[in-house]
Amino acid sequence: MAKPTFWAQDVYTCYLCENATQQFCNSCQVNLCETCIKKHRYEFKSLPHDIVSFLDRKIQVVLPQCPEHTGQRCEANCKECNRPVCLKCIVSGPHIGHDIEELIETHGNKIRKIKSDKEELQEKLIPKYQKEEVEIGNKISNAKSKLDDVGNESKKLRKLWHQEVDKIFDKIEFLSQYLTEKNINAVQEYHNKIRDLISEMNTIVKQIEKLFTSKKLSEVNIYKSKLNE
Known part of the structure; x- marks a missing residue:
């Protein structure tokens, strides 16, 4: 099924074909050309259809x-x-x-909840984790820098001592590097998780923004908040 599109001069096309739109179904909120009106009625023959001129359409x-x-x-x-x-x-x-309530009221409550989730993601959670991501990145950089400093200093001292002392420093350097790299790897893994979480929250924001423009109540109605996750 073709999706409604528009040309450079804002000429909208039929959602069933590529012909220019002349009519509009208020009941289904779709663009129609003269040729496809009958096809649209037959496709959803069990439902009533309010077909009007495209200029008289009602967005609802x-x-x-x-x-x-x-x-x-x-x-x-x-x-x-x-x-x-x-x-x-x-x-x-x-x-x-x-217990029944009007579907429009349910839709309104859902939209408000979606908006609230979007605001909390963008204004609170994402900035919070972005700040933590930067701090962790700085800690990793500092740890790597200190590790390099320790390694360079160890090489300088090695040249000043005899072979036996050199062996002692080899052991010290090995132990220092092993423990430091172990800690860095653990922090790096958490750093990667933070990045993935930020990416996931940005994806949720984009999905939420699509719901604002969706005219299908079924999509809005099944929305479930993931803030607790």
Whole structure:
């Protein structure tokens, strides 16, 4: 299925083909050309379609189709089951007596939670871990620098002493390098984890930003916060 695109002169194309858009389905929030209107109705023949001129389109949230009742859109959300339901589901379906709220209200709450998560990630968590990442990087650099200094000094002293003393310094240098590299490797591993965590949080922010522009309630509704992780 072709995705809606637009040309240099802001000419939008049909979501089913590459022809220029003349019509718009308010119910499904998709662009249509004259040729594809019938195909679109047939593709979702169980649902009502409000086809209007593209200039008269209304940008709004798309209510999902009810999986239990053909031709019905979900206008509410079942709090107990955490899923969209239509009026028939509430009155005579499997959600009788359940705690119900308007799907638009659920969507609004989800959007607010998504926005809150995005703000906490960008304003608190990411800066915090970026600062820690820099500090750990500096500690690793200092440790490596000190290790180099110890090695250079050891080489200078080695030349001043006899063979037996030189052997003692060889043992000291080996032990010093072994312990220092062991500590550096441990800190380096934690440093890498911090970097991966920052990358993962930036990926979540990008996914959240996509949800702000999504018109599919089902995508927003299944959003789960990962801040505790």
